[in-house]
Amino acid sequence: MTRATTLGALRGTDAVPLPVKDEIRANLLAAMRSGEPRFAGIVGFDETVLPALERALLAGHDLVLLGERGQGKTRLIRTLVSLLDEWTPVVAGCEINDHPMAPVCNRCRALLAEVGDDLPVAWRHRSERYGEKLATPDTSVGDLIGDVDPVKVAEGRTLGDPETVHYGLVPRTNRGIFAINELPDLAERIQVSLLNVLEERDIQVRGYVLRLPLDLLLVASANPEDYTNRGRIITPLKDRFGAEVRTHYPLELDHEIDLIRQEARLAVHVPDFLLEVIARFTRHVRESPSVDARSGVSARFGVAAAESAAASALRRSALTGETPAVTRISDLPSVVETLLGKVEFEVDEEGREVEVLAHLLRRAAVETFRRHLGASDLKALIERFDQGLLVESGDLVPGRRLLEQIGPLPGLAHIMERLGIDEGAETPELAAAAVEFALEGLFLNRRISKDSAEDSSVVVYGSA
Numbered sequence: 001m002t003r004a005t006t007l008g009a010l011r012g013t014d015a016v017p018l019p020v021k022d023e024i025r026a027n028l029l030a031a032m033r034s035g036e037p038r039f040a041g042i043v044g045f046d047e048t049v050l051p052a053l054e055r056a057l058l059a060g061h062d063l064v065l066l067g068e069r070g071q072g073k074t075r076l077i078r079t080l081v082s083l084l085d086e087w088t089p090v091v092a093g094c095e096i097n098d099h100p101m102a103p104v105c106n107r108c109r110a111l112l113a114e115v116g117d118d119l120p121v122a123w124r125h126r127s128e129r130y131g132e133k134l135a136t137p138d139t140s141v142g143d144l145i146g147d148v149d150p151v152k153v154a155e156g157r158t159l160g161d162p163e164t165v166h167y168g169l170v171p172r173t174n175r176g177i178f179a180i181n182e183l184p185d186l187a188e189r190i191q192v193s194l195l196n197v198l199e200e201r202d203i204q205v206r207g208y209v210l211r212l213p214l215d216l217l218l219v220a221s222a223n224p225e226d227y228t229n230r231g232r233i234i235t236p237l238k239d240r241f242g243a244e245v246r247t248h249y250p251l252e253l254d255h256e257i258d259l260i261r262q263e264a265r266l267a268v269h270v271p272d273f274l275l276e277v278i279a280r281f282t283r284h285v286r287e288s289p290s291v292d293a294r295s296g297v298s299a300r301f302g303v304a305a306a307e308s309a310a311a312s313a314l315r316r317s318a319l320t321g322e323t324p325a326v327t328r329i330s331d332l333p334s335v336v337e338t339l340l341g342k343v344e345f346e347v348d349e350e351g352r353e354v355e356v357l358a359h360l361l362r363r364a365a366v367e368t369f370r371r372h373l374g375a376s377d378l379k380a381l382i383e384r385f386d387q388g389l390l391v392e393s394g395d396l397v398p399g400r401r402l403l404e405q406i407g408p409l410p411g412l413a414h415i416m417e418r419l420g421i422d423e424g425a426e427t428p429e430l431a432a433a434a435v436e437f438a439l440e441g442l443f444l445n446r447r448i449s450k451d452s453a454e455d456s457s458v459v460v461y462g463s464a
Contacts, residue, residue, distance in 0.1 A: 007118070007121060017101050017102040024217060039076065041262065042072065057083070062219065068295070070301070091121065097176065129173065144190065146165050146167045178219070182223070192237075194218075198241065201213055227244075253276070259302070260306050263300075268314050274327055275306060284364055304335075309331045313328065316395055323429075324427065329437045385448045390405075391460065403428060419434050450462075
């Protein structure tokens with residue numbers, strides 16, 4: 001598409017100045033009417049968070065997303081960029097993205113007065129109209145709003161010249177969306193600098209007579225515990241946000257599974273029933289009285305668990321030559337210690353952290369087993385153990401070796417079907433994953449025994 005490169009050419013198009021909140025409202029309404037997806041990659045918020053967010057955007061409110069860590073607040077904020085126009089005209093070279101038909105900064109006004117319709121026009125993609133800052137204690141007013149630029153002063157400009165100002169992140173996102181993550185972590189004196197941005201829609205830099213009307217949507221994220229009058233947020237700033245939207249962890253197990261499947265970068269195949277074990281494990285940890293509920297358990301917990309389990313299977317493949325590598329239930333216990341750093345336990349659980357997580361993992365495994373195989377006929381497998389069968393397994397035992405120890409097993413196809421393994425996708429490695437899961441489930445239900453040496457990762461399943 002040919003785009004105008006001067007103000008004169010732009011006047012003959014429909015590129016009229018439109019406030020960014022009106023632009024977002026128009027695009028959101030168009031997407032809602034057409035049925036297009038509006039917040040790509042967001043799982044589990046359709047009936048709860050997204051309606052509240054849409055109302056806030058339609059109202060033209062600056063807003064705060066409140067929720068514990070790992071609830072997808074930042075991901076949700078970044079999806080708002082898709083509600084901006086794909087391309088928008090700006091004055092070429094303008095630091096604050098002035099619209100050519102309505103410039104606000106001194107530099108662009110002076111240039112317009114000088115060249116008129118020859119004012120150069122550039123085009124910005126919507127991805128360039130988003131700014132983000134993680135609030136940290138060392139964030140300064142200069143970072144967010146602006147400060148005197150000593151380089152410009154050294155070039156010969158006087159200190160009274162507004163063009164000596166170096167604009168901060170907020171004005172540089174003019175006509176776009178600016179996000180502040182973990183807003184309460186900003187020092188109070190820095191929070192004060194945002195008051196004018198939210199109400200009067202302008203900025204002031206030091207002692208300059210500088211009134212710069214800004215056009216932006218300001219979105220912040222915060223932890224509910226901090227976003228209170230007793231926390232680290234000043235009351236006037238809270239009052240100037242038009243809406244507070246609460247986020248949450250996935251409410252449904254299926255949403256938890258979908259989230260892990262979407263976010264995890266898996267090195268090898270992880271069967272769906274194991275993703276379900278990991279999702280149940282994540283939810284049990286989140287709900288456990290042994291875990292500090294105020295800190296929450298991030299959705300990244302389940303993602304990291306799935307990735308680590310897949311890595312364990314990849315390690316087995318490299319050491320034993322097993323191919324293709326498939327994750328099995330024996331790959332899960334090894335990830336417990338790697339997940340400790342993602343969980344904050346209650347003080348009275350000190351020293352029992354690994355034990356608590358291991359117990360919750362076993363609970364997730366047995367619940368998944370009962371859902372899929374609890375009513376299945378595993379009599380043939382149990383009879384094998386009653387007759388003295390011993391099966392050696394572990395995270396370094398290849399799947400084919402596991403199957404060889406058991407031999408032909410009546411009902412194996414039924415077990416794989418109940419676990420959601422498609423008939424056309426059956427491989428010895430997937431069969432081994434299904435059988436080992438059945439063995440672990442029988443052990444957890446006390447139908448067979450399991451012994452392991454303290455100094456070895458090998459376990460032996462035998463008669464109860």
